[in-house]
Amino acid sequence: MSTNTDTQTTVSSTLSQRVATAAFGSLIGLFLIYGVGFAQPETIHNAAHDTRHAASFPCH
Amino acid sequence: MLQRLLLSGVLSGLIVGVFVTLIHLAMVTPIILEAETYETKSEAPAAAHVHGAGTAAHSHDTEAWAPEDGWERSLYTLAADLIMGVGFALLLAAGFTLSGQDISARAGVLWGAAGYLAFSFLPALGLPPELPGAAAADLAARQIWWFGAAVASVGGLGLIAFGKRWMQGAGLVLLILPHIIGAPHAPAGEAGSVPPELAAHFVVMTMFMNAGMWIALGWMTAYFFQRFAGSTRGRIVDINA
Numbered sequence: 001m002s003t004n005t006d007t008q009t010t011v012s013s014t015l016s017q018r019v020a021t022a023a024f025g026s027l028i029g030l031f032l033i034y035g036v037g038f039a040q041p042e043t044i045h046n047a048a049h050d051t052r053h054a055a056s057f058p059c060h
Numbered sequence: 061m062l063q064r065l066l067l068s069g070v071l072s073g074l075i076v077g078v079f080v081t082l083i084h085l086a087m088v089t090p091i092i093l094e095a096e097t098y099e100t101k102s103e104a105p106a107a108a109h110v111h112g113a114g115t116a117a118h119s120h121d122t123e124a125w126a127p128e129d130g131w132e133r134s135l136y137t138l139a140a141d142l143i144m145g146v147g148f149a150l151l152l153a154a155g156f157t158l159s160g161q162d163i164s165a166r167a168g169v170l171w172g173a174a175g176y177l178a179f180s181f182l183p184a185l186g187l188p189p190e191l192p193g194a195a196a197a198d199l200a201a202r203q204i205w206w207f208g209a210a211v212a213s214v215g216g217l218g219l220i221a222f223g224k225r226w227m228q229g230a231g232l233v234l235l236i237l238p239h240i241i242g243a244p245h246a247p248a249g250e251a252g253s254v255p256p257e258l259a260a261h262f263v264v265m266t267m268f269m270n271a272g273m274w275i276a277l278g279w280m281t282a283y284f285f286q287r288f289a290g291s292t293r294g295r296i297v298d299i300n301a
Contacts, residue, residue, distance in 0.1 A: 017061060021061045021062045021065055021154075021157050022155070022157040022158040023154075025062070025065040025066065025157065026151050026154040029069065029146075029147045029154065030147070031147075032144070033147040033151075035143065036140050036144045037144070042124040042125075046125060046127065047126075047139070048140035050084070050089055050133070050136075050137045050140070051144055052140075053092055053190065053191065053266075054084055054088045054189075054269055054270075055180070055266070056184050056190075056266055056270070057203075058187060058190070058196070058202035058203050058206055059192075060194075
């Protein structure tokens with residue numbers, strides 16, 4: 001019995017689960033990329049300077 | 061599922077980031093340092109750094125903190141490369157998750173190539189990698205265009221790879237659109253302080269580094285993504301048994 005319901009929830013929630021998981025994962029990824037490549041504060045800019053130039057993010 | 065995404069992204073990003081830093085320090089940083097000697101030489105008349113209108117808030121205070129050249133600067137480059145590696149690897153792992161497919165390491169290389177196109181090569185067609193001291197348009201405008209070009213390229217490549225026939229046409233349009241809009245460039249006639257020979261070499265070196273990074277990221281992230289598949293797949297198998 002319980003086995004059956006488990007299988008059903010796994011299958012039926014798969015797509016929405018995938019979308020939610022992927023959305024959450026890419027948000028973290030984008031946050032990191034933003035910090036390294038785009039954030040404006042001068043200190044962050046200077047610390048990540050060479051990486052910004054090397055990754056061809058617009059820098060100065 | 062989230063654990064699988066995060067683990068494979070973080071592990072692959074950190075490992076690849078270390079190797080990327082080696083290429084970075086050996087092949088790219090020396091050109092940046094050489095370019096900076098031209099930049100400081102011509103900084104006296106304050107014309108070296110060409111900014112478009114509206115960048116008044118952007119200052120190049122010599123007093124702002126910056127890592128010391130040498131070990132300190134290299135360590136910050138390592139840190140930034142690691143963070144960038146993890147960030148891009150998480151995007152790849154998110155793509156794997158969304159696709160719902162088992163991604164072989166070989167398929168991962170293809171994903172990596174797509175990442176290279178979307179986040180490096182295609183945006184660089186509009187905004188080629190710049191050395192310090194290069195003439196350029198307003199920073200915010202370039203950042204917005206770059207981000208828009210990357211997003212459009214991801215969407216375009218995604219539609220071409222996974223869409224039905226008519227969607228593939230739309231994907232192609234999406235790929236081209238940012239380039240029809242056009243990237244913001246420095247006003248005609250403005251030139252930076254860097255010799256063109258050095259700038260040309262820099263572009264090739266960075267494109268090499270980024271291609272290597274993305275291929276390695278695709279391969280490594282797919283490897284770990286497969287390795288950690290057991291945690292979710294195993295449970296379903298157990299239930300059915």
